[in-house]
Amino acid sequence: MSTLTVPQPVPPVADDCEQLRKAFAVSLYLLHTASSDSLIVCRWGTNEKLIISILGHRNAVQRKLIRQTYAETYGEDLLKALDRELTNDFERLVVLWSLDPAERDAYLANEATKRWTSSNQVLMEIACTRSPQQLLMARQAYHARYKKSLEEDVAHHTAGDFHKLLVPLVSSYRYDGDEVNMNVAKAEAKILHEKISEKAYGHEDIIRILATRSKAQVNATLNHYKNEFGNDINKDLKTDPKDEFLRAPTVKCLTRPERYFEKVLRLAINKRGTDEGALTRVVALRAEVDMKFISEEYQRRNSIPLDRAIVKDTTGDYEKMLLALIGHIEA
Amino acid sequence: MSTLTVPQPVPPVADDCEQLRKAFAVSLYLLHTASSDSLIVCRWGTNEKLIISILGHRNAVQRKLIRQTYAETYGEDLLKALDRELTNDFERLVVLWSLDPAERDAYLANEATKRWTSSNQVLMEIACTRSPQQLLMARQAYHARYKKSLEEDVAHHTAGDFHKLLVPLVSSYRYDGDEVNMNVAKAEAKILHEKISEKAYGHEDIIRILATRSKAQVNATLNHYKNEFGNDINKDLKTDPKDEFLRAPTVKCLTRPERYFEKVLRLAINKRGTDEGALTRVVALRAEVDMKFISEEYQRRNSIPLDRAIVKDTTGDYEKMLLALIGHIEA
Incomplete structure (x- = not known):
């Protein structure tokens, strides 16, 4: 559930755009000082409060419309204006928030493929916490923006165990239905338990199950794992000294x-x-x-x-x- | 380029459906024999010639329309009727041809995941000779028809080297543009040559390049390979005694x-x-x-x-x- 609050009624888009434009306005005011005829040039800065009061209270559809209307009205991408006017953490928060969700995922994923391995977590998050359709839209946005595929950059960026896990995760287009095959759940809970017992944490069957099965199916398998073998799988995975390889977080992203x-x-x-x-x-x-x-x-x-x-x-x-x-x- | 021939003008869809219905009609004719009053019941069979003259000369859009109209008019899926009326190789040809391309790919892929390893070639074909968008539509058709993802069935069906190659191939959503990065082409031609020289045919870099790069990029890389190292890559790959693992055919499917x-x-x-x-x-x-x-x-x-x-x-x-x-x- 969303925590966003949107005023009722929502102001017209044109008004939002006008207000935002005002918030960015850099005005030069000429002031006479009391004591002399000299002029002081004052530069009025960006009105951050106004920006928050608008963008902080509009949903994705409304923000998209604002961005379109702003571009049509002022001939400039709102994101460029935000980028220019704002700074630091506030800038990043407002810009990320203002991006269309698929574009935002593409942007974050691209950024992650250019950084150190700690950013692999971001790739895993995008792959596992979005719906299959949302991940697909992120991959389409990636094509459009970077003229490459997400998986080619991830595959190129990663190696070893990260590669083995992340490439199938970002390439997946999982079935999104609720149907669950209990026989598969039982069989695969057993496989997971065997491989974890053998400390074969990077075994291709573990990756296959986590990267290709529907979320409902993964959940059924892990429930069966707990019923049958006593422990939460994450507890067992954490005995892996190399759990920097994200297998436990992957399980969590998929199911909780x-x-x-x-x-x-x-x-x-x-x-x-x-x-x-x-x-x-x-x-x-x-x-x-x-x-x-x-x-x-x-x-x-x-x-x-x-x-x-x-x-x-x-x-x-x-x-x-x-x-x-x-x-x-x-x- | 297509070899299909379509008559001009194309007959109305309703006429095509009526003709097909007639072609399937099983009629019982009661004949008086000359010598007695006894009756002979004759069963008129399917008119295959008529079926060929219609379905063999309609394009995908027209066939789809025929299937829709047939179902609306006669309350039966045309494919079911074809399945019932025809037999053997002719049946399979007409049924495959009559399926919508994405559905057909899903159907063939599903069939392949249930068979022996020789059918892995069919999976590779589907993954590599379709456009990225067509492969995606096949994956969507797979969800709709089998309530599972294509990649989960492929991953479950395959092991070892087949698994390493086929899962990323069927999961790929390659960039479809013509842009080529010549630096990447040079660097990756070198990687391919190194790995092949070391006889590391199943190396993850070979798979990464073949499974994730755009077709235009793969082509540029292979052109560079030939220019730089003298041989066509396929010739070098064929020195792999285990080329049943489809790496040379994959290259061919992607580029020629x-x-x-x-x-x-x-x-x-x-x-x-x-x-x-x-x-x-x-x-x-x-x-x-x-x-x-x-x-x-x-x-x-x-x-x-x-x-x-x-x-x-x-x-x-x-x-x-x-x-x-x-x-x-x-x-």
Whole structure:
């Protein structure tokens, strides 16, 4: 469930665009000083509060319309204007939030393929927490924007165990139905248990099951695993000393994304200095999806409401925009 | 280029459906014998010639419309009627031909995942000779028909080297543009040459390049390979004693599909007893795509026109339908 709040009635798109344009306006004011005839040139800056009050309270369809209308009216991409006018974490949050979801996934995935292995987590997230149709749309947006395929960049960027897991994950187009084959679930729970017992964590059958089965089927298999072998599979996977290879997070993303994102937030906020990259990503990407669940999970797990934790760790416009997206109406 | 011939003007769809219905009509005629009052019950069979004259000369859009109109008019799927009325190779040819291309790919792929490894070639063909968009539509048709994903069945069906190659091939959604990065082409030609020289035919880089790069990029890389290292890559790959693993055919399917299909036809026709399965598949699947090129290639390579070769090897309605699809107007 979304935490986004949208005013009722929503202002006309043209008004939103006009307000945004005003928010960006850089005006030169000529002031006479009292004591002399000299002029002081003042530069009025961007009105961040106005930007938050608009973009922080419009859903994906509305933002898309705003971006289209803004481009038609002022001959400039709204994202370019945001990029120019804003800075730092606030800029990244507003820009990520303003992107169309498929474009945003393509953008983040492309960025991830250019960075170090820690960014492999972002690729796994995109591959596993989107619906099959959304992942496909991200791959189409990737073609359109980068003139390459997502999987070729991921395959080129990764090696070894990351390669073995991430390439099939980002290439998957899982069946999206609820039907479950209980015989397959039993057989594959057994295979998973065997391979994990043999410490063959990177075995092709583990990858095959996680990367190709429908989410409903993976879930049935893991339920059977727990019933039959006593442990949650994630507990067993964590005995892998090399779990930097994302197999446990993959399982979590596929079956309990809200718990996965709670943990990302927890680590980002508890980190000395805050990991703004992760905080921004989770809030911008999940606000309209399941932020309400993530936020509830966060409070249960950390005994502090997410908004309080954010207020403690962040400041300024960045803080205000985060709060707007996680549901603060007054923000 | 297609070899299909369509009459001008095309008869109205309703007429085609009526004619097909007539072709299927099983009539009981009561005849008085001259010598007595007893009755002879005669069963009039299916009119195969009429079926060929219609379905053998309609393009994919027209056939789809015929199937829709037939179902609306007679409350029965045309494919079911064909299945019931026809037999053997002729049946399979007409049914494959009448299926919508994406459905047909899904059907053939599903069949292939249930058979022995020789059918892996069919999976490779589907993955490599369709456009990225067509492969995607086949995967969507697979979801709709089998309530599973193509890649999960392929991954489950294959093992070892086949698995390593086929899963990424069927999961790929390649970039479809013509842009080529010459630096990548040079670098990857070098990688291919190194791995082949080391006889590491199943190396993940070889698979990565073949399975994820756009066809234009693969082609540029292979051109560079030939320029730089002297041999056609296929010649080098063929020194692999285990080339049953389809790497050379994959290269051919990606870059010169008409040559690949010529070879499939050549082997099917030259085989003692004819491989009707392969013959049917190539004709039904390529008649509307590149059969003209395949047929020219066939004549160049075998010094006999394809139609003459088919006439020598096949008979009856099956022969007539094959000839219709490869462009015989009189058939």
